Amino acid sequence: MNGCIVAFCCEHSAYPAADLAGKLRLHYPENLRVIRVPCAGQVDVIHILKAFENGAAAVLVLGCEDGACHHISGNTRAKERVKYCNMLLKEVGVDGRPVAMFNLSPNAPHKFVRAVNEITKIKKESGR
């Protein structure tokens, strides 16, 4: 995998935003791999940890804006899970917040690109 960033994209918000970014020809790092999920709340701890086990350098979880989750509270659960993952990873020596959660709307392609760029920066800063 070597330095890939795995992005779990909610099909209601992040996935269409990523598509829109492509339509607008907004460029972002090529090492992003998107996994489409029905809700950010469906992303399990084991999914995130497996990504690291397979060599991912960082993981993004992208869901709807706070208060606008299609499934009411999925994005809130995702946020908690991301915090928990970072804590677990720190305990095994993977420091520097390698998992990040971002909230966006389907018509916010710029936010998608910003999220990718930010996690790339965090990744570089922790030397991964």
Next chain:
Amino acid sequence: METKIGIFLCNCGEAIRNIDFAATKEEVAQIPGVTCVNLSSNLCLKEGKEKMISCIKKENIDRVVVAACSPDFKEHFFRQVLESAGLNGHLFSMANIREQCSWAHEGDVTVKAVEVIKMAVNRARLLQPVKKKKFPVNREVLVFGGGFAAINAALQLSRVGLRTTLLEREAILGSETVELGSLCGFDISSMMSEVEGDENIEILTSAEVTAAAGKIGGFTVRIRKGGEEISHKYGAVVLATGYQTKLALEPELKSDINIVSQEKLCRMLEDPNLEIRPRTIGFMFDFSDENSRLSTLATLNNALAAKQKWDSEIYVFCKSVKVDGPGAEKLYREARDCGVVFLKCEARPRITADNGRVKIEAKDVFLGEDTILACDLLVAEELLLPSEGTEALSSLLNIRRDSRGFYQDENVHLYPVASEKKGIFFVGGCRGDLDLSRVLTDVSSVVVSVYELLSSGNILTEVEKVKADPQKCVACLTCIRVCPHDAIQLVRVDGGKEVAEVFDLACDACGVCAAICPAKAIKFRAYRDEEILAQIEAIGES
């Protein structure tokens, strides 16, 4: 069992130029389980589609991967192509090599494209077919409430052929609606007689609900009336419990007879035996509660009526006039043309009782000075609140309310009359400060929503998209507590064990339950752990 995977690449009319399709084709053909790889330039057009169907049939392909544009764009289309070729539409996985690959990066993206296709193939290998089934639903509707919205909803539901029960807490229907009728100029009594005479409508007054269970298509409700409790099943539930108003006044002024509510003023205006007509009337709104759309309308209507009937001097104190409803601005203009004076203030005026009159001290923004008004009658500020029992009812039915306690979560993705639980709807004042026009729109909306669900007596829906394995379930109830749509229930299986079961009709396929189940008993078809992990494993293989 060996699956036969067919990969269909598309270069969108050769417009995708930063992917080496020849090399890609060669590489993905070597993935175990892949029977054939085809390259097309127009998969979504007639020619490409026909070639795809004949290839699927010829090679006996049972899992299809299309590498082209975004699934958001064409997934639905390709699912139908699979059905035309005799395959279940869910045995399909799409690799987005256009919007999220070719268009998103500069330079050659062949490496990423190959990986993305491998991810889709790994997923496709594990996909299971999804079937649809018709679920029978009960065709009766329960409407909570007996006011304007409830009565109208019942009448319209009856008209579309659905049997409706009106459940009213008070002894008679429409007790709060009389003033509304006189304010808005319609005849409430004809509506009442229509409702009472309608065979399709059952009216239960002095009744209340003591328990509610079940899901859409079969809500079981226990109703207590006259000391008796009966249980009945309904296909859908409509809440039309209205709102209440409370005077926003200092406690020492509450008993002052010259300070009244809008409703009291209405009654005074209708009273032919009124002894003394107030010569100066003050109105106040928009200070304690800025959700004052209804207060604005009531003030404008009452002010105009008082001008006409009594020729009183009228002063209105408010922060802003809320005219965001049909006809409101016209009413505001009419009121001012009639001589009603509006004083806009930033801070709430001080009210004191003064020698049988009411004194109002305020600072008007335009005059910039402190003004003092002594009036004979003050129509005080009213707070708009959810009606009594709203909180109890919402916890009985387990539905969310907004930050002010009115129904419906403020989530923008919920239709105006829908709740997060399928089959439960809200209309009218219980949703907040809706004016008459919006209430009527609500009623029409709810009628069609309920009609769509119940009229045919059954609902076609996908079966077992999310399934709990009774062998693994330990009935910890976590999934039941977590499900945002309240779609999971506890059922008894053979052997007497109680396990969680996902009710397909109510399920909205979000997968939150699957993620949280500590025993990993819940599987979300197409997004099972295996399918996600298989995609992750494909990353970095090249």
Next chain:
Amino acid sequence: MGNNDVLVVGSGISGIISALELANAGVNVYLLEKEAVVGGHSASFCCKATNVCSKCSACVVPDKIREAVINPRIRLLTNSTIKKLSGELGNFRVEITQQPRYIDVEKCIACGLCTEVCPADPKAVYPPTVEATPFCYILNEVLCLRFKGEKCDICRENCPTRAIEFELKPKEQELSVGAIIVATGFDVFDARKKGSLGYGRYANVLTGLDLEQIFTREGYLRLPVSGEEPHNIAFIQCVGSRDEDHDYCSQVCCKYAMKLAGLIKYQSPDTKVTIFYIDLQTAGKGFAQFYEEYKESIWFVRGVPVEILQTASGELEVRFENISQGKVCRDTFDLVVLSVGISPGKNSWGLARILGINLADDGFFDTKDSLSSNETNVDGIFLAGTCQGPKDIPDSVAHGIAAASKTIQALGGVASQRRGNQRGH
């Protein structure tokens, strides 16, 4: 037994919602749209979330458009207008004229080759706006060299799917439907009519809609010409509402102005934002709390300016009556945003004549009586959305659903054979 198909005129959010509700109830729908793309105005609105959703509902629109476009019961007819109507409820005959697109929607795969090879400047063939549906390229007759008499065939030759065809004439078609829903939306008030506010003359005077489009396309707010970040912004409310020509409140402007202001403050907390208003419309779900939060960081000034002038240094000078101070003041801003209101569509009059429905005094379509906001004076013709009067997105959605409801009831309920309630994943 009459025809149970329905024609929905207009594919803005209300039209789309009406079409979806009808389709879910088993009704076949023709969705007519005069432009080349569907979605109406609200399709170009931006997300105004800060760190929480600001409930502007702009994200609802692309979702619903996608649902409508793939629904098998909804047949989309773009570039189409109504020429003539005859018949009655249950049995209408509608003559439609479809303007040639020159690029076949069924064949265009949005590869972009045509734009690359077009020799005209500016290009005569281009993609629709990125959020547009159908995502089919557009050929502009006005700019196209071939339509100006030159011999040019380059785009057609290069199109890999043969989607471009020039020898096309407007197509006439007759539709048989049982009922019609008019959902033709609104026109944005043309701020140029208030000449003293400088829209169209000064580059840094924009409307609220301009701002929405800038946020959707750029993600950040930058001044149109200089590209710099504005540090001092003014919003002016009630431009084209609550005046002699518009005796109504447009209902959406206070909300969108405050939400845009909130977004600007969130992205650049040091930017100063001022809102000039008459009465602040803060009614509606959750909005008053929103206002409480922003009261501290945004300047609210009572009093609407009537004149904007550009200074020598390019700043915008706004003259207004500061009511609390009781005198005329002058303030300069980098950017002035005019909160333009909802005006009746200019085509409403023509459509009203063809359909035989009435217009109200304010120019919006009239309703049968005060207790119905969907029914017109003609049985079987209904109204949905802002063409009947100003509404925000949630109200437009509710109104669209209500129109579908009234339509189904008028058609006497539809055969229950083809009914379904499923949203497939």
